[in-house]
Amino acid sequence: MFVIIAGGGKVGGQLARDLLTERHEVVVMESNPGKARALQDEIGDAVVPHDASEGRWLIDAGIGRADLLIAVTGDDEDNIVICQLGEALSEGRARTITRINNPRNSDTFRTLGIEAIVNATDLVMTMIERDVSVAPVVHLMRLRSAGLELVEMTVAEGSAADGATPEELRLPEQGGRISVILRNGEAVLPSPTTRLHAGDSIVLVAQTEFEEALGRKFAAPTIV
């Protein structure tokens, strides 16, 4: 798999190391000369010392043949535009994943029709901290071509999910599985007895057709 990582900070650098260890082809794009040099000393030619949202450099980096574009710069606006640009320049071939640094922006970006956003700061960092290989991320992205989506939902107060365990919630058999709970900025790996609370963000893998039904479990009850 050929992966372009936009942003060579802590998250981007670690993702690059892990993906290279797993023998994927990787290019990291980092516009800060100091950060780019430090990364070059370590992983060499895989670093492009330029801004990934600058179209010509993204083309130069090989977006035309990329399988996956991961945008993990420190700036939400840059990440979104990098993903949109990458999708367009690869004519939809490259899958894109990004992170939201500021949770306040997540509604905004959902409005823009950008669906495959995971609040990945927490998710990716936890995977790294727990020394979990990033393979699951890649694996999840592959699953999407089989009609599966990586979805993030927030538990609304008074919803079916509020106060329930994943088991009690009775998610549709094939419909969805909770992967990670993001709570107070920390990622919690759910057990069958973990209780969900209003305000938790749930990252789950769901079949596209069940997404709406799932959404109802997490939405606030409507008053008739």
Added chain:
Amino acid sequence: MYAIVIGCGRAGAEIASRMCEQGHSVVVIDRDRAAFHRLSDSFSGTTIVGHAIDEDCLVSAGIERADAVIATTYGDNSNLIAVQLARKRFNVQRAIARVKDSVRASTFERLGFETIPSTTIVGDAFEQALGWEPHQPNGSPENGN
């Protein structure tokens, strides 16, 4: 016309002042209060200190009843997010982004957003001044290698 100009650099101040001269209502947003000194004496609109993609700020600027959003900040990406928000979230009829990177500009044009590709425009103007043939744009992934 009721217009919101985002960014009060040279370009933002210029267009905001011109719109006022044409008799339009204008609100200018910039993160930095000091930027408003660039507005000419003919500017008769209002100014708001705030961030381009902060929805609260856009609402207080009256985006829900705006006819046009003109995004002129120095950041191409902020401008592109601002026009997408204007069009998709607030159904603003005209939303135009200044985009310096010509590849990014043409890409978002193809995606249906209005851009002012400032670098291309300046390049074209120089070319014309020199009396040269118009430049043929390239920059698709196929010929970029």
